[in-house]
Amino acid sequence: MNAIETENLKVWYGDKLVIKGVNLEIPEKTVFAIMGPSGCGKSTLLRAFNRLLELNEIARVEGDVKLYGKSVYEMDEVVVRRKIGMVFQIPNPFPHMSIYDNIALGVRYNKIAKNRKEIDKIVEWSLKKAALWEEVKDRLKDKASNLSGGQMQRLCIARALALRPEVLLMDEPTANLDPVSAKKIEELIFELKKELTIVIVTHSPAQAARVSDYVAFLYLGELVEVGKTEEIFEKPKNELTEKYLTGRMG
Secondary structure, three states: OEEEEEEEEEEEEOOEEEEEEEEEEEEOOOEEEEEOOOOOOHHHHHHHHOOHHHHOOOEEEEEEEEEOOEEHHHOOHHHHHHHEEEEOOOOOOOOOOEHHHHHHHHHHHOOOOOOHHHHHHHHHHHHHHOOOHHHHOOOOOOEHHHOOHHHHHHHHHHHHHOOOOOEEEEEOOOOOOOHHHHHHHHHHHHHHOOOOEEEEEEOOHHHHHHHOOEEEEEEOOEEEEEEEHHHHHHOOOOHHHHHHHOOOOO
16 A cells, blocks of 8 residues: 555746656555755655645645545645654754653644643653653753754654654755764664655665665656665666766766
8 A cells, every 4th residue: 555645746936847747656664765866856845745835935736645545635734744744854853842842742732642641651652762762761851952963853753753643754864963873763764664654855875775665766856767776776777867876966
């Protein structure tokens, strides 16, 4: 079954067409990587999946995005963004809030828990899922700003997981992290795909090869090639894909 499908998806910024009729099928409980050079439309495509583009006044979307067969445009946008969570390139915890409240805020707002005891359980569960619990369990009242960059990113992942999404979008989640923290995030991605679908945007073919089951190569807003990761890397069908994978394209 496919978690996400797009049908002739087009995105404009003003008069400029930046996503050019993309048709994608993203199987459930897999890691699906969208790779391509900077400026090719990867992040824009990702933001179309959970309707974040609607927050951009000059963005216009045509076509459809379906979550488990249902158009996201037939769903409330708040529900869409809860079911399709998002982790950004730059960790964005609420810096002046505690580690605990960073997670509890969304849980309370979405009425996922009825009382403090239930919230406590969700906070612990999500921090464990994000491989952060052992590092912060004795300092939950500390401000999130006291965490390292890698810890902040895992806190953002925990915050998204607390809402029990069906799909987790990750936009260059390791781009601003040191190698040790990046490795932890990649290990976490491997664990999380057992329970939900992960769509990761990356400009690194090496990362796509390491973490994904399927990969799509996007170039200048067009879907050039898509398939199982090992097949794309071992025998790309398109010359542009081969150039990108061999470093002959930025």
